[in-house]
Amino acid sequence: MRQEQFPLEDRIRRHRIDNCPCCTRMLPLTFHHLIPKKVHRRRHFSLRYDRDILNQGIYICTDCHQHIHATYDEMRLATDYSAPEALIGDPVLQRHFRWLARQRRRSSLSLDERGTLP
Numbered sequence: 001m002r003q004e005q006f007p008l009e010d011r012i013r014r015h016r017i018d019n020c021p022c023c024t025r026m027l028p029l030t031f032h033h034l035i036p037k038k039v040h041r042r043r044h045f046s047l048r049y050d051r052d053i054l055n056q057g058i059y060i061c062t063d064c065h066q067h068i069h070a071t072y073d074e075m076r077l078a079t080d081y082s083a084p085e086a087l088i089g090d091p092v093l094q095r096h097f098r099w100l101a102r103q104r105r106r107s108s109l110s111l112d113e114r115g116t117l118p
Contacts, residue, residue, distance in 0.1 A: 016028065016029050016059060017029070018059065020059075020060050020061040020064055021058060021059075021060060021084070021088060022060050022061070022064040022087075022088055022093070022097045022100075023061060023063070023064055023097045023098075023100040023101045024101055025061060025100065025101060025103075025105065027061040027062075027063075027105060028061070028062070029059035029060055029061055030059065030060065030061070030062055030065055031057050031058075031059055032057050032058055032059070032060050032065050032068065033054075033055065033056070033057040034056050034057050034058065034077075034081070034082045034083065034084065034087070035049065035053070035054050035056070035077075035078045035082050036074040036077050036078055038074045039074050039075060039078045040054050045078065058084050058087075061100075063100055063103075063105070064096075064097060064100060067093070067096050067100075068081075068087065068093060071092060071093060071096075
């Protein structure tokens with residue numbers, strides 16, 4: 001699906017530049033569903049939660065987002081980490097967030113004319 005097909009509100013919701021609540025770096029943020037969309041159709045979740053609760057989430061940087069999904073599967077995220085405090089307070093994830101906070105992220109704008117890093 002092309003970006004033009006998403007409503008403007010969804011495109012704004014998916015990308016904004018601010019401090020990541022996990023690693024505290026100033027980066028473009030993406031929307032992380034606290035209850036992953038993959039489990040929204042499962043009977044357990046569709047009966048217990050309404051659409052507004054299923055669509056709640058937080059904005060985090062892509063590095064933190066990728067690490068969260070690499071560390072825990074969707075069912076574990078949905079059952080144990082469906083609150084921002086639980087996600088940010090997890091000791092396994094905190095270790096990676098602290099490491100990320102010390103990293104400098106290279107912007108894609110710093111590429112030279114050949115498309116390589118200087």
